[in-house]
């Protein structure tokens with residue numbers, strides 16, 4: 001399976017409406033606090049927008065709602081994976097991306113036969129407090145050797161200047177939140193990411 005090299009992560013369908021029409025082909029909807037009705041509405045709206053723009057939608061955490069709403073890709077962390085029903089996800093035909101931060105997590109993740117593995121944080125991130133030190137790009141190279149042919153997603157503190165290093169080390173896709181959502185001009189920054197990732201597309 002080939003992932004687009006630019007993996008945008010946002011926390012609302014409104015962000016998807018704003019940025020996906022610019023040419024984003026891989027987007028994660030990552031909403032951490034919202035009631036079920038609100039989540040369902042956001043997922044539904046995100047799904048329709050992504051279908052309209054031929055963009056792959058990945059739903060973070062909320063795998064049950066993703067299945068109920070007919071989505072075809074979810075992302076889970078290690079804690080999410082402990083409570084998720086992997087066989088239900090598989091039977092529903094929903095693809096699965098998994099987070100990893102260390103060797104034990106990588107072993108657990110690979111045993112779940114994911115459709116991609118994410119490694120982070122590559123650089124310091126301001127998005128959330130993490131108990132892992134930045135992995136550095138050398139770790140990408142090690143992970144690539146361990147996970148291939150499963151695609152590898154690099155995440156954490158990425159920006160356009162750091163992409164050459166991440167892809168040279170073996171990342172198949174680069175995931176980003178704040179470099180775009182906190183940018184003074186998120187649309188222009190999105191265009192810059194699309195252009196910068198073109199050679200790996």
Ligand SMILES: Cc1ncc(COP(=O)(O)OP(=O)(O)O)c(N)n1
Pocket residue numbers: 009028030060061075076077078080097098099118119120128153155175
């Ligand atoms: C592409 C990608 N990689 C890692 C994560 C983090 O997932 P998780 O560890 O479950 O943490 P939350 O994002 O749920 O806070 C991700 N969402 N996407």
Ligand SMILES: Cc1ncsc1CCOP(=O)(O)O
Pocket residue numbers: 119120121122124125126127128155156157158175176177178179
């Ligand atoms: C959710 C997550 N998992 C590892 S790093 C990270 C945050 C990525 O956000 P940013 O691109 O803003 O550093």
Ligand SMILES: [Mg+2]
Pocket residue numbers: 060061075076077080
């Ligand atoms: Mg999670």
